[in-house]
Amino acid sequence: MSIDLTRAGAALPYEPDQPFALVETGPKGLRLVAVDEVARACGLVTGERLTDARAKVPHLASAVHDAQADLSALLKLARWAERWSPWVALDPPDGLMLDITGIAHLFRGEKAMLAGIKTCFEGLGLTVIPGLAGTQKAARALARFSPEAPIARQNGEREALKPLPVDALGLDSETCHTLHRLGLKTIGQLYDIPRASLARRFRKTDAGEIVAQLDQALGLAEHPLDPLTSPPVFAVRHVLPEPLISNEGIETIISSLAEALCMRLHDAGQGARHVTCKLYRSDGSRITIPAGLACPSRDPRHIAGLFRYRLDSIDAGFGIDAATLEANEAAPLDLTQSSLAPGNAPPNRLRDGSALAELADRIANRPDGAGLKRLAPVESHIPERAQVSRPIGFAEPDQPDLIGNRPTTGDTPTRPITLLERPESVRVIATVPDGPPVRFTWRRLAHRIVRAQGPERIAPEWWRSATKLNQRPRDYYIVEDEAGRRYWLYREGLYGDPGTPEPQWFIHGLFA
Amino acid sequence: MTLVSKITAVNGQVRPFCGPQHAPAASRPLLDKLRKAISRIEHREPQFAVTEAPSGIAPGQPSPWNFGLAGIDPHLPRGRLETGAVHEIAGANYGESPAAMGFALALATRLLAIRPGDPRPVLWCRHTPQTHDFGELYSTGLDALGLTCDRLLTTTFGKSRTLLWTAEEALKSGAVAAVIADMDITVCDLTATRRLALTAADAGAPVLLVSGKPPGQATSARTRWRVSAAPSIPPPFDEAAPGEPAWTVELTRCRGGKSGKWSMVWHHATHSFSLASTVSHRTVEHRSHPGRRSAAL
Numbered sequence: 001m002s003i004d005l006t007r008a009g010a011a012l013p014y015e016p017d018q019p020f021a022l023v024e025t026g027p028k029g030l031r032l033v034a035v036d037e038v039a040r041a042c043g044l045v046t047g048e049r050l051t052d053a054r055a056k057v058p059h060l061a062s063a064v065h066d067a068q069a070d071l072s073a074l075l076k077l078a079r080w081a082e083r084w085s086p087w088v089a090l091d092p093p094d095g096l097m098l099d100i101t102g103i104a105h106l107f108r109g110e111k112a113m114l115a116g117i118k119t120c121f122e123g124l125g126l127t128v129i130p131g132l133a134g135t136q137k138a139a140r141a142l143a144r145f146s147p148e149a150p151i152a153r154q155n156g157e158r159e160a161l162k163p164l165p166v167d168a169l170g171l172d173s174e175t176c177h178t179l180h181r182l183g184l185k186t187i188g189q190l191y192d193i194p195r196a197s198l199a200r201r202f203r204k205t206d207a208g209e210i211v212a213q214l215d216q217a218l219g220l221a222e223h224p225l226d227p228l229t230s231p232p233v234f235a236v237r238h239v240l241p242e243p244l245i246s247n248e249g250i251e252t253i254i255s256s257l258a259e260a261l262c263m264r265l266h267d268a269g270q271g272a273r274h275v276t277c278k279l280y281r282s283d284g285s286r287i288t289i290p291a292g293l294a295c296p297s298r299d300p301r302h303i304a305g306l307f308r309y310r311l312d313s314i315d316a317g318f319g320i321d322a323a324t325l326e327a328n329e330a331a332p333l334d335l336t337q338s339s340l341a342p343g344n345a346p347p348n349r350l351r352d353g354s355a356l357a358e359l360a361d362r363i364a365n366r367p368d369g370a371g372l373k374r375l376a377p378v379e380s381h382i383p384e385r386a387q388v389s390r391p392i393g394f395a396e397p398d399q400p401d402l403i404g405n406r407p408t409t410g411d412t413p414t415r416p417i418t419l420l421e422r423p424e425s426v427r428v429i430a431t432v433p434d435g436p437p438v439r440f441t442w443r444r445l446a447h448r449i450v451r452a453q454g455p456e457r458i459a460p461e462w463w464r465s466a467t468k469l470n471q472r473p474r475d476y477y478i479v480e481d482e483a484g485r486r487y488w489l490y491r492e493g494l495y496g497d498p499g500t501p502e503p504q505w506f507i508h509g510l511f512a
Numbered sequence: 513m514t515l516v517s518k519i520t521a522v523n524g525q526v527r528p529f530c531g532p533q534h535a536p537a538a539s540r541p542l543l544d545k546l547r548k549a550i551s552r553i554e555h556r557e558p559q560f561a562v563t564e565a566p567s568g569i570a571p572g573q574p575s576p577w578n579f580g581l582a583g584i585d586p587h588l589p590r591g592r593l594e595t596g597a598v599h600e601i602a603g604a605n606y607g608e609s610p611a612a613m614g615f616a617l618a619l620a621t622r623l624l625a626i627r628p629g630d631p632r633p634v635l636w637c638r639h640t641p642q643t644h645d646f647g648e649l650y651s652t653g654l655d656a657l658g659l660t661c662d663r664l665l666t667t668t669f670g671k672s673r674t675l676l677w678t679a680e681e682a683l684k685s686g687a688v689a690a691v692i693a694d695m696d697i698t699v700c701d702l703t704a705t706r707r708l709a710l711t712a713a714d715a716g717a718p719v720l721l722v723s724g725k726p727p728g729q730a731t732s733a734r735t736r737w738r739v740s741a742a743p744s745i746p747p748p749f750d751e752a753a754p755g756e757p758a759w760t761v762e763l764t765r766c767r768g769g770k771s772g773k774w775s776m777v778w779h780h781a782t783h784s785f786s787l788a789s790t791v792s793h794r795t796v797e798h799r800s801h802p803g804r805r806s807a808a809l
Binding site for chain 2: 355356358359362363366370371373374375376377383386389392412414415416417418419420421450453478479480482483484485486509510511512
C-alpha cells in the first residue's frame with residue numbers, strides 16, 4: 001500500500017520498470033519496509049537491509065517511508081470506505097476492516113461486492129486484497145495469506161484457516177518463530193493440540209495469546225469491531241452511475257435520500273435529531289456535512305433543505321459518485337394527523353412550534369448562521385447577569401420568581417432596551433460628588449443632561465464568592481439629554497470609602 | 513409599481529386616492545377591473561379603491577394595525593399600516609438608532625396586541641455592527657416597553673445578506689408574526705426590499721427595517737419613517753425624572769397616504785400612543801429650550 005500511495009504522488013522518483021523500495025532507518029542502518037513487484041521479482045524482500053539489497057540489485061531505487069502520511073491516507077480511505085458499510089475500522093499499517101453483516105445483498109452478493117470493492121480501489125491506483133469471513137481475525141488471515149480463496153463459507157472459518165501458516169493469526173514474531181521451530185507450521189496443526197498442553201508448552205502470556213487469538217479467529221470468543229465513527233441509527237445510500245459535479249444534481253440526490261430516510265424513520269416512529277450527509281468523491285475522499293435539528297423531524301423537505309446552503313461551499317472535485325444520508329441521533333416522534341385538505345399546511349404546525357423549529361434549523365445550519373435565540377431572564381440584580389440568551393428548541397425551564405428586574409406596569413421603564421456589550425467609561429461632571437450627573441462625554445460627544453432619575457444602588461452579589469473581589473457597588477442613573485435621548489449611567493464605587501480608588505462613571509445601556 | 517403609474521398617466525384624471533370620485537361614471541367599472549388586476553399582479557389588497565372610510569371598521573373584523581390616533585391614522589392608506597409590507601424606520605441620524613428601535617418595537621407590540629389569539633413571536637434580526645455600537649437587546653427593558661421575552665426571538669449576523677435571507681425565510685415559514693431587521697439600511701436596494709416586500713405580502717406579516725441612518729436609495733418600503741428622540745414628559749410624581757419614551761416621528765413617504773410629523777409618547781401598559789401635545793400643555797418645541805422650561809410649568 002505504501003508503494004501504491006507513493007506512486008499516487010505527483011513525481012515518481014524512479015523509472016517505471018526500475019525496481020523500487022521504501023526504506024526506514026532501523027537499528028542497523030536503512031531497511032526495506034516495502035518493495036514493488038519488479039523488486040520482488042528481483043528477489044528482494046521486506047526487512048532486508050538497503051546495502052544488501054543494493055548489492056543484489058544495483059539499480060534499485062529507494063525513497064524514505066513516511067509512516068504518518070500512510071496512516072492519514074489510510075484514515076482517509078477508511079472514511080471513503082464507509083460507502084460500503086457504516087462500520088469501518090482501521091487495521092494499521094495497511095488494512096481496513098468492514099463489517100458487512102446484512103449488507104452484502106445490497107451489492108448483489110459477497111463475491112460481487114468484493115469484486116466491486118476491488119474495482120473501486122483499482123480506480124484509485126491501489127491494489128486491494130480482500131478477505132471475507134465470519135470473524136475479523138479470519139478475514140484478516142484470509143486476505144493476507146490466502147488471496148486465491150478469500151471467502152470463507154458460512155461457519156467455515158475452521159477449515160478455511162486450516163492450511164494457513166500460524167503467522168496468519170497475528171502473533172508476534174517471537175511466538176511465531178517458536179511455533180515454527182516446534183514444527184507447528186499451519187493453524188490446522190494447532191486445532192489438534194489440547195488447550196491445556198498448548199498453555200503448558202508456552203509461557204503463560206504467550207499461550208494465553210495464542211488461545212485467545214485462535215478463539216477470536218474461529219468465532220469462539222467475542223472480538224467486536226471498533227468502528228471509526230459511531231454507526232448511524234438510520235442510514236440510506238445512493239450510488240450514482242456517473243460522478244456528479246453540479247450542485248443541482250447533488251441537491252436532487254439529497255432530496256431523494258431524505259425521502260428514503262424519512263420513510264424509514266416513519267416506519268420506526270422516530271424523528272431525526274442529528275443528520276449527516278456524506279458525499280463520496282470519485283478520487284477516494286469524502287465530504288461530511290453534519291446538521292442538527294432543534295426538534296425531532298422526519299419531514300424530507302425540511303431535512304434536505306438543511307443542506308441546501310451548505311452545498312454552495314463544497315468542492316465536488318472530480319465528481320461525486322455515491323452519497324449517504326445518516327440519522328446519527330433519533331428520538332421518538334409521534335405520528336401526527338396531516339391535514340385532510342390537500343395542499344394546506346396543517347394549522348397546528350404553528351401552534352406546536354414545528355414551523356418555528358424548522359426555521360431555527362434552517363438558520364442554525366447555515367455556515368454563517370448564529371441560530372435563533374430566546375432571551376430569558378435570570379435571577380440576579382446585576383444587569384448584565386440578569387439575562388441569558390438560549391438557543392430555542394430546548395425545553396424551556398420555568399421562569400424563576402424574579403427578584404429585582406421584574407418591571408411594574410404603569411411606571412416608566414427603569415431598564416434600557418439595549419445593554420452595551422461592556423460598560424464604557426464616560427467623563428461625567430456632577431454638581432456634588434454624590435449627586436446626579438449634569439454633563440457627560442461619551443464617545444467624544446458631550447451631552448448636557450436635562451433630567452436624571454436615581455440613584456438606584458445595585459450592590460455586588462457577595463454570595464458569589466468568585467466575583468466578590470474587585471466588585472464595588474454601582475449607583476445607576478437614568479438620564480435624558482437635551483435632545484431627549486435617554487441613557488443609563490452608573491457610578492462605580494463610593495466616595496469616602498477608605499482603601500478604594502475614586503469612583504468611576506460608566507455608561508451601560510440605551511433607552512428607547 | 514410601474515403598471516400603476518402607466519395607467520395613471522393614461523387616465524389623466526385619475527389620481528391615487530381621488531380616483532373613484534373624479535373618474536367619469538362610465539369608466540368606473542373598467543377602472544375597478546383594472547385596479548383589481550393590478551392588485552392581483554402585485555399580490556396585495558387593492559390600495560386605490562377607497563370604498564370605506566378610514567374609521568369604518570366592521571365590528572366582526574380584526575382591529576387594524578394603526579396608531580389609534582385621530583391625528584395620524586388618516587394619513588395612512590385605509591387608516592392603517594399594511595401588515596404584509598415592508599416598513600422602513602430610520603433614525604434621523606446615527607445616534608437616534610435606539611429611538612428607531614423603540615418605535616419599531618412599539619409598532620410590533622401593537623401588532624401583537626391586535627391579534628390576541630396568535631401565539632407567534634416577533635423575530636428581531638440584528639447586524640453585528642449595530643450590536644457593537646448600541647449594545648445587545650436587553651429583555652428586561654424590552655419587557656418594560658411591552659414586548660415580553662416569550663414573544664421575542666433574536667439572532668445576530670455579521671453579513672447583511674444573511675440577515676435579509678433570514679428575514680425572508682422567517683416570513684416564508686409563517687412561524688413569526690413580524691420581523692424587525694435592525695441593520696445598515698444602505699445595503700437594502702430596491703431589489704432586496706422588493707423581494708422582502710413580495711414575501712411579506714404572501715406571508716401577511718410585516719418587515720420593519722430599522723436603521724440608524726436614512727437610506728440613500730429607493731426602496732420598496734410601503735411607509736418610511738424618520739424617528740428621533742423627543743424630550744419626555746416627566747412623570748407626575750418626579751419633576752426631574754425622565755418620563756415615558758417620546759419620539760418625534762416623521763412619515764416621510766407613504767404610498768397612497770400623506771406625510772406628516774408628530775411627537776408621540778408610547779404607553780407600554782396600554783400598548784397605545786398619544787400625541788405629546790395632547791398629554792401635556794407643553795410641546796416638544798418648548799422643551800428643547802431648557803431656559804423656558806420652568807416658565808411653562
